[in-house]
Amino acid sequence: MPKIMKNSACLAAAATLLSLSATVFAADASANGAEDRSAGQNNESAAQAPAPIRESSKPVAVRHDEQRVEADDANLRAEIHDGQPGFKGRVDQGWNIAKGSAIDVKDRSVNAWDNGGWDAYLPFYSYHPAWVYSAETRHNFHDDAWGAGVGKH
Amino acid sequence: MVFTESHGHAEPIVGYARQWYTDPIVGDFKVGGGYTVGITSRPDIWSGVPFPLALPVISAKAGRFSLMSAIVPDTKGLRAMLFWARVELGPQKPQ
Numbered sequence: 001m002p003k004i005m006k007n008s009a010c011l012a013a014a015a016t017l018l019s020l021s022a023t024v025f026a027a028d029a030s031a032n033g034a035e036d037r038s039a040g041q042n043n044e045s046a047a048q049a050p051a052p053i054r055e056s057s058k059p060v061a062v063r064h065d066e067q068r069v070e071a072d073d074a075n076l077r078a079e080i081h082d083g084q085p086g087f088k089g090r091v092d093q094g095w096n097i098a099k100g101s102a103i104d105v106k107d108r109s110v111n112a113w114d115n116g117g118w119d120a121y122l123p124f125y126s127y128h129p130a131w132v133y134s135a136e137t138r139h140n141f142h143d144d145a146w147g148a149g150v151g152k153h
Numbered sequence: 154m155v156f157t158e159s160h161g162h163a164e165p166i167v168g169y170a171r172q173w174y175t176d177p178i179v180g181d182f183k184v185g186g187g188y189t190v191g192i193t194s195r196p197d198i199w200s201g202v203p204f205p206l207a208l209p210v211i212s213a214k215a216g217r218f219s220l221m222s223a224i225v226p227d228t229k230g231l232r233a234m235l236f237w238a239r240v241e242l243g244p245q246k247p248q
Binding site for chain 2: 105108109117118119120121122123124125126127128129131132141142144145146147148149150151153
């Protein structure tokens with residue numbers, strides 16, 4: 001694989017740039033919390049619930065509900081657990097990445113607009129796969145995508 | 154850029170695209186890949202209300218000329234590809 005060494009940016013038309021970044025993170029799934037939640041919602045299964053972690057005079061369902069809340073709170077904190085950030089930490093990381101990407105796009109766009117050369121664009125064809133569309137649908141499509149555009153790079 | 158969409162209507166699109174190119178493969182021919190983010194409008198989507206998009210873009214480039222394609226993904230893998238030519242006008246930037 002050849003080494004990537006060159007990059008270029010082009011700005012299509014004089015438009016305000018919107019960079020929409022979405023970062024999806026899998027929340028820390030708390031299996032214990034899920035188990036606790038199911039146990040806490042059903043008093044009948046309280047007898048099968050695991051032994052209480054600490055001595056308490058509260059009913060089992062209440063204790064399990066408190067443990068679930070504590071587990072959720074722990075996941076929301078950005079503290080480090082086993083070298084991995086918590087849920088909030090991951091959200092912060094994702095936000096910082098998205099923010100950095102948006103700033104990078106903005107800076108490159110402004111630079112291209114202020115200092116870049118012009119581009120001409122000539123769209124000419126659109127391809128519609130046969131395994132997605134029926135022959136009749138493809139027949140009705142316009143494959144000739146003629147048009148024009150300008151931009152800066 | 155404005156082009157004729159699949160149903161024959163004019164589709165405008167404005168935005169930003171970025172490409173990363175390989176070293177020259179033959180002469181000054183190189184291939185690249187990247188993405189585009191922008192806003193477009195189609196009569197068959199939200200009755201023409203502009204909406205944002207982000208699509209992968211591939212390209213082949215030789216000198217001032219590039220052949221580029223935006224890939225529209227689908228649950229079946231590929232929904233459509235739009236091809237366009239790009240010509241860099243004015244003085245060439247040092248490579």
